[in-house]
Amino acid sequence: MKSGFFRFAIAALVLAAPLAAQEHTPTAPAAQVQGAEKTEGAASAEPTDIITPHITDGKHLELPSLNPSHGFAKEVTLPSGWPSFDIPLPIIGPFHVDTSPTKLIVMLWVVAALLVVVLVSAARAHTQRAAQGLPPKGLAGAIEAMVLYIRNEVILPNVGHHGEAFVPYLLTIFFFILTANLLGLIPYMATATGNIAVTGMLAIMTFVVIEVAGMRALGKGYINTIIFWPHDMPLAMRLPMSLIMSPVEIISKFTKPFALAIRLFANMTAGHIVVLAMVGLIFTFQSYVAAPAPVAMAVAIMLLELLVAFVQAFIFTLLSSVFIGLVRESHH
Amino acid sequence: MRSFLFRALTLVAVTALPAFASEAEAPKGGLLSPAGGLMFWTLVVFAVLFFVLSKFAFKPILAAVEEREQSLRDAMEQAKADRELAATLLAEQKAALEAARNDAQKIIVDGRATAEKMRADLLEHTRVQQADMLERAKRDIEAEKHNAIAELRREAVDLAIAGAGKVIEKNLDDASNRALVDKYLSAIGTK
Numbered sequence: 001m002k003s004g005f006f007r008f009a010i011a012a013l014v015l016a017a018p019l020a021a022q023e024h025t026p027t028a029p030a031a032q033v034q035g036a037e038k039t040e041g042a043a044s045a046e047p048t049d050i051i052t053p054h055i056t057d058g059k060h061l062e063l064p065s066l067n068p069s070h071g072f073a074k075e076v077t078l079p080s081g082w083p084s085f086d087i088p089l090p091i092i093g094p095f096h097v098d099t100s101p102t103k104l105i106v107m108l109w110v111v112a113a114l115l116v117v118v119l120v121s122a123a124r125a126h127t128q129r130a131a132q133g134l135p136p137k138g139l140a141g142a143i144e145a146m147v148l149y150i151r152n153e154v155i156l157p158n159v160g161h162h163g164e165a166f167v168p169y170l171l172t173i174f175f176f177i178l179t180a181n182l183l184g185l186i187p188y189m190a191t192a193t194g195n196i197a198v199t200g201m202l203a204i205m206t207f208v209v210i211e212v213a214g215m216r217a218l219g220k221g222y223i224n225t226i227i228f229w230p231h232d233m234p235l236a237m238r239l240p241m242s243l244i245m246s247p248v249e250i251i252s253k254f255t256k257p258f259a260l261a262i263r264l265f266a267n268m269t270a271g272h273i274v275v276l277a278m279v280g281l282i283f284t285f286q287s288y289v290a291a292p293a294p295v296a297m298a299v300a301i302m303l304l305e306l307l308v309a310f311v312q313a314f315i316f317t318l319l320s321s322v323f324i325g326l327v328r329e330s331h332h
Numbered sequence: 333m334r335s336f337l338f339r340a341l342t343l344v345a346v347t348a349l350p351a352f353a354s355e356a357e358a359p360k361g362g363l364l365s366p367a368g369g370l371m372f373w374t375l376v377v378f379a380v381l382f383f384v385l386s387k388f389a390f391k392p393i394l395a396a397v398e399e400r401e402q403s404l405r406d407a408m409e410q411a412k413a414d415r416e417l418a419a420t421l422l423a424e425q426k427a428a429l430e431a432a433r434n435d436a437q438k439i440i441v442d443g444r445a446t447a448e449k450m451r452a453d454l455l456e457h458t459r460v461q462q463a464d465m466l467e468r469a470k471r472d473i474e475a476e477k478h479n480a481i482a483e484l485r486r487e488a489v490d491l492a493i494a495g496a497g498k499v500i501e502k503n504l505d506d507a508s509n510r511a512l513v514d515k516y517l518s519a520i521g522t523k
Contacts, residue, residue: 055363056363057367084369087368095368096368097368097369097371097372098367098368098369099369099372099373100369101373102367102369102370104370105369105370105373108373108377109377111377112377112380112381115381115385116381116384116385116388116389119388119389119390120384120385122389122393123388123389123390123391123392123393126392126393126396127395127396129396130396130399130400133400133403135400136396143393144393144397147390147393147394147397148397167390167394168382168385168386168390168391169382169386171385171386171390172378172381172382172385172386172390175385176378176381192374195366195367195370196363196364196365196366197366197367197368197370197371197374198370198371198374200366201366201370201371201374201375201378202374202378205375205378269363
């Protein structure tokens with residue numbers, strides 16, 4: 001049952017991918033601007049796309065460097081040839097999984113390591129202060145405020161009765177997305193949540209949590225969330241209603257996590273594209289005079305991105321809670 | 333709207349393709365095709381993160397918060413109980429004070445009544461004594477009067493006898509005079 005949903009969700013996400021790629025009509029390269037590092041000296045340089053490599057995954061890490069000839073960055077190529085395997089999927093064929101690290105995989109590790117260090121040390125400080133009967137202070141206090149806000153104002157009211165069981169999962173979702181969003185704003189780093197694979201996987205996990213929560217809360221009644229079968233209608237009406245409404249029910253199950261994945265991915269990607277496009281304007285105009293306005297706008301967009309980083313983590317958590325609450329409360 | 337979105341996405345995807353073509357090892361596909369490795373690692377990293385954080389971060393934090401909330405609740409309960417106890421004690425104190433005041437009032441009233449009674453008794457006693465003394469004095473006076481009368485009578489008899497003796501000396505033989513005096517004297521004696 002579970003793996004069936006899992007496959008279906010992967011299929012839904014993967015199916016969407018070729019749509020964008022197949023429409024291969026050669027349109028004008030709009031997002032192309034001149035490469036930052038190549039305009040240093042000669043204006044003869046070919047326009048290079050700096051946006052796409054930034055917002056997509058790659059095999060190179062950019063580390064800070066004092067050498068201006070490579071844009072103050074030192075490229076490190078990540079190792080290849082780690083184990084890879086194919087997951088046989090129905091309809092769309094085998095799904096290739098290569099476990100060798102890429103830029104965003106490294107970012108995932110950084111996010112996880114940072115989270116573990118910060119949250120576990122905060123928890124330790126918390127326990128020590130609590131042993132003295134004192135409230136936490138400093139970072140631990142801030143972490144506690146966030147944890148409590150998410151738990152008391154977002155998770156528990158929306159998930160409903162016995163919502164405590166979902167608190168750790170949803171808190172992890174919140175902090176994971178928040179940290180990934182924020183790290184993506186730091187130069188030399190990349191936004192893991194700006195990739196459909198990451199957000200898609202998060203959405204699939206949330207989908208599984210939602211459906212398992214529904215199965216556990218409703219028991220046999222869970223089947224009513226898949227097959228529409230109104231008991232208060234005459235049979236002659238019930239049958240056609242069921243035939244029409246059941247697909248709607250099933251589709252609605254998949255649109256929720258799909259929307260979660262697309263929303264997060266699109267928000268994080270869009271912000272970075274806008275910031276880079278603003279900076280790219282300087283090189284398009286090839287003039288220092290034109291610099292202040294795009295820089296001011298890019299700074300404003302970065303500040304907005306700071307807000308968006310929090311808002312998107314919050315929304316993903318809030319909507320996951322709402323969906324879990326919905327399926328647990330549904331009585332058809 | 334939708335076609336616009338598609339065009340925009342297509343633009344991004346198409347512009348991505350040459351960049352990937354130049355990089356041999358780069359994963360194929362556009363922005364909307366999920367890379368298997370990234371999905372795999374997301375799952376692994378998230379699963380590890382979930383277990384580590386829920387065990388070592390959220391559990392202690394929430395436990396400490398719970399403990400603090402519990403202690404706050406306990407303190408509030410305690411304060412409420414204390415307040416109720418204080419109210420009870422205050423009521424008791426008030427009642428005791430009221431009782432004491434009533435007692436004092438009663439004692440004062442009693443004392444006043446007792447004093448009044450004692451004064452009345454004393455007054456009565458004095459009056460009785462006075463009356464007694466008056467009575468005795470009256471009796472004494474009466475007795476003295478009797479004595480005086482008896483004395484006076486004896487004296488009168490003596491005087492009368494002396495007078496009579498003088499008379500007798502002159503008219504000793506006058507028997508009829510003597511009879512007259514005797515008759516007179518006996519008339520006094522019977523009086």
